[in-house]
């Protein structure tokens with residue numbers, strides 16, 4: 190097997206070391222939460238105008254956080270809400286983030302039967318991908334033959350995936366915690382990721398198959414850190430969903446390696462948080478993004 194170097198996992202580790210940050214800024218634009226001046230500039234309530242505002246907003250965030258954090262995670266759903274115009278905006282945001290040396294985790298939670306999974310993998314991660322994302326969130330529900338096409342693409346290009354293992358939402362346990370053959374479904378997913386990563390490790394011991402484990406389940410996060418020594422863990426649920434620094438620190442290896450922690454609303458709409466609202470009203474929303482990013486970096490001060 191020939192594996193593209195440097196791998197996505199290596200690039201992410203290097204970006205963490207360079208920025209001394211484990212923060213992933215989630216780009217989840219919402220019409221109702223855009224700063225007032227941007228909402229006022231919408232002349233007609235048309236998807237094209239909102240999409241242009243989303244591009245402006247997300248690129249404005251990227252300008253603030255580039256150099257401060259290793260990666261950003263655009264959530265496709267919010268762009269898809271605007272239809273084709275939203276997808277053009279998503280493409281522009283991905284391109285702009287990469288031009289600012291930020292790694293992009295495209296949050297699409299994609300997957301399907303193997304032959305269609307190949308199309309998703311080529312679409313988002315392939316060498317000729319029009320999106321050129323560095324990585325993609327992937328659902329494991331269709332099994333190993335649905336994950337392998339993504340791994341094949343990761344072998345060819347410096348790309349990675351983050352597979353849903355234990356999600357942050359309260360209802361995730363209904364299926365993920367289901368016990369079968371003496372282990373839970375999420376433990377079985379973790380085992381599969383470890384098997385697939387083993388022949389593909391970089392010099393830090395990480396493979397292309399990352400995992401998603403929510404900050405809202407610290408006990409399971411600690412267990413999953415042990416079960417998946419070769420996966421970089423994407424930890425969402427910090428901030429707005431209640432996850433705190435003490436909850437996520439168990440997801441890391443020494444020196445702040447092996448995980449990144451996502452926060453979306455608490456950073457991008459920080460200007461609306463009570464502690465920032467007065468100081469950063471109106472046009473000062475980018476300064477609120479900066480303050481919230483600096484604060485999160487300080488709280489997650491795990492890099493040696």
Ligand SMILES: O=C(O)c1cc(=O)[nH]c(=O)n1[C@@H]1O[C@H](COP(=O)(O)O)[C@@H](O)[C@H]1O
Pocket residue numbers: 215217264296326355356357358401402403425426427428429430451452453454455
């Ligand atoms: O894959 C994800 O990123 C994800 C998985 C998960 O278990 N929980 C979760 O919240 N997410 C995403 O992480 C982001 C969390 O946003 P905030 O709650 O605003 O920080 C959203 O884009 C979610 O779609």
